[in-house]
Amino acid sequence: MAKLRLGIIGTGNRGIHCFAGAFVKSHADTVDIVAFADPNTPRAAKGAALLGIRPDIHADAEELAARRDVDAVVIASIDCLHEEHALAALRHGKHVYIEKPLATTVEGCLKIIEAARRAGKTLSMGFNLRHNAVIQRLHELAAAGTFGRIFSVQAVEHYHGGRTYHSRWNRLRACTGGLFIHKGSHDFDVIHYILGPAVRPTQVACFANVFTFRPENLPFETTPGVEPGPRCGTCPYRTRCPDVAISRSPLFDEETAAVDGYWPDQCMYLSEKDTHDQGIAIVQYDNGATAAHAEYFATPLTNRRYLVEGTHGRADADLHQSSILCMPRWSNDRIEHRIGPVQGGHGGSDPDIIRQFLASIRGGEQPRATAVDGLWSVAVGVAAERARQENRVVALTELFDTGSELAR
Ligand SMILES: NC(=O)c1ccc[n+]([C@@H]2O[C@H](COP(=O)([O-])OP(=O)(O)OC[C@H]3O[C@@H](n4cnc5c(N)ncnc54)[C@H](O)[C@@H]3O)[C@@H](O)[C@H]2O)c1
Missing domain, CATH: 3.40.50.720 (NAD(P)-binding Rossmann-like Domain)
Incomplete structure (x- = not known):
């Protein structure tokens, strides 16, 4: 071949x-x-x-x-x-x-x-994330009807490495559309993967702000006349700052910065940004189900949890613990699914998504996520960003030309 x-x-x-x-x-x-x-x-x-x-x-x-x-x-x-x-x-x-x-x-x-x-x-x-072993098992359990008809999914992300969203291009809406699109699209997609392809979002509300990564919250005392920042690599307080993260990647050095000025270690407290460091989006679906996605970027934790509630039971999936705790509705049983350990980036997801990309080109497998899946997660993210900015509930129909076959 x-x-x-x-x-x-x-x-x-x-x-x-x-x-x-x-x-x-x-x-x-x-x-x-x-x-x-x-x-x-x-x-x-x-x-x-x-x-x-x-x-x-x-x-x-x-x-x-x-x-x-x-x-x-x-x-x-x-x-x-x-x-x-x-x-x-x-x-x-x-x-x-x-x-x-x-x-x-x-x-x-x-x-x-x-x-x-x-x-x-x-x-x-x-x-x-669709290739993460915990999410895949949760999807299989949901698709098999384990939880009955699912009426709620809550996706909570804690990301200690959240500094990347305040130190690089992704802190600017012009580059990403906003964090609920850049980052949240992962979680909205997981919610959709669990609810199933027949269920479509209808309305979104959202609250989010920069609560922690503001100049007044620098986590060290400054000396008059000695300015902090603008980036970790040059900051005079770098040995004292508990959030210091100097880029060591050979891809980002003096030579590459001379081309485009891009250093990925802008001070996350001082950087200009129009994103958020904490927030929640709430979504209504056309079958009556609801979902919430909360993102926290100033946190000691790195984890994602998904709480699934259905007419026949519930699940608490924890990516960090690599486990899913299921509770059938009318029994005292507690069924724990322990998954992993899994090798490879993003909990084994990266090697598997690359394998499937190659298999889909050769005709053996379908991609687990398509452009239509990409659309729906972006649509919820766009609605969340608009809901946040305009302080109102946004209907998904506002985002689609009524001529679009995907509009409802
Ligand atoms: N799936 C995941 O878990 C995951 C994780 C991280 C990033 N991402 C996504 O991957 C993408 C890259 O993110 P990253 O963290 O590698 O960013 P990065 O800043 O490390 O790299 C982005 C690269 O794009 C280049 N670029 C800018 N303009 C370009 C142009 N006109 N043509 C070609 N290249 C151009 C930049 O020079 C840079 O080298 C983003 O879309 C991000 O959302 C996905």
Whole structure:
């Protein structure tokens, strides 16, 4: 069998450390990385050197997408460029793996869905949580009717590494559409995966703000005349700050910063941002079910929990504990499912989603998440961001042109 010829658009953390790294280490016998595209060409070159490969390097993603010797494209650029990059790849007839979120607007998602249909190529949506062993088991239990008809899902995320959302481009809505799209799209998708594809969101309310990562909350005393920040690597208080996180990645150094000024260690207290560090979105579904997603980024914990309530029982799934505790409604039984340990990034999700992307191109498997799944999680995220900004409940119908076949 001929090797799959692959191009990667966006050669930052995810593009290099997750995708290119996995293709080189685990799929070198079936996949050749032919080209990288990133306007920061020194970063792409450093990524290639780290992995010991020699792909052609393009500054322009369109050039990579147009290459005849590329069969499939992985899109790991920043969120606001996913639409442009996916449309280019599909226009040139490539199979696509696209990181979440599918796009940062509902219109963008709809264009990608249409382009994928026209291209007739595989589009794998990068919802790696669907490949997490705990989520997969929870989905199987729900689909088997274990909980009866599910009337509520609560998804709570604690992320100690939440500094990434206040130190990098993802602190700016212009780059992501907002954290309920950038980050929340994962959890809205898990909620939808558990509720099943026939259940669609109808209304969203949301409250969120920057509560902790504000200049007045710097976690150390400053000396008059000695300014803190602007980033950990240069901050005079870096030995005293309990939140210090200096980037050590060779992808982000003086040479790459000289191209685009991008350092991923902006002070999370002082950085300008229009995102939130804590908040909750509440969703109503067309079958009467409700859901809530809370995200906390100033926290000592890193975990995700999903509480599922149904007419026949409930579940408490804990990703950190790698367990699901099920309680049937009319008995005293407590059934614990212990899962793992699982090897690989994001609890084994990353290697499995890459394996399935390759299998879907070769025709053996369907992607576990499609562009339509990508659309619905973005739609809830867009509604949450709008609900938060306008301080009102947002109906999903507001986001869709009534002519769209996906509008209800
Ligand atoms: N599924 C997950 O668990 C997960 C985890 C982290 C990030 N992500 C997603 O992966 C994507 C990349 O995130 P990251 O953390 O690797 O970011 P990053 O900042 O490390 O890398 C982004 C790269 O995109 C490049 N880029 C900017 N403009 C470009 C353009 N016009 N063409 C091509 N490349 C361009 C940047 O130069 C940078 O190298 C994002 O969409 C993010 O939401 C997903």
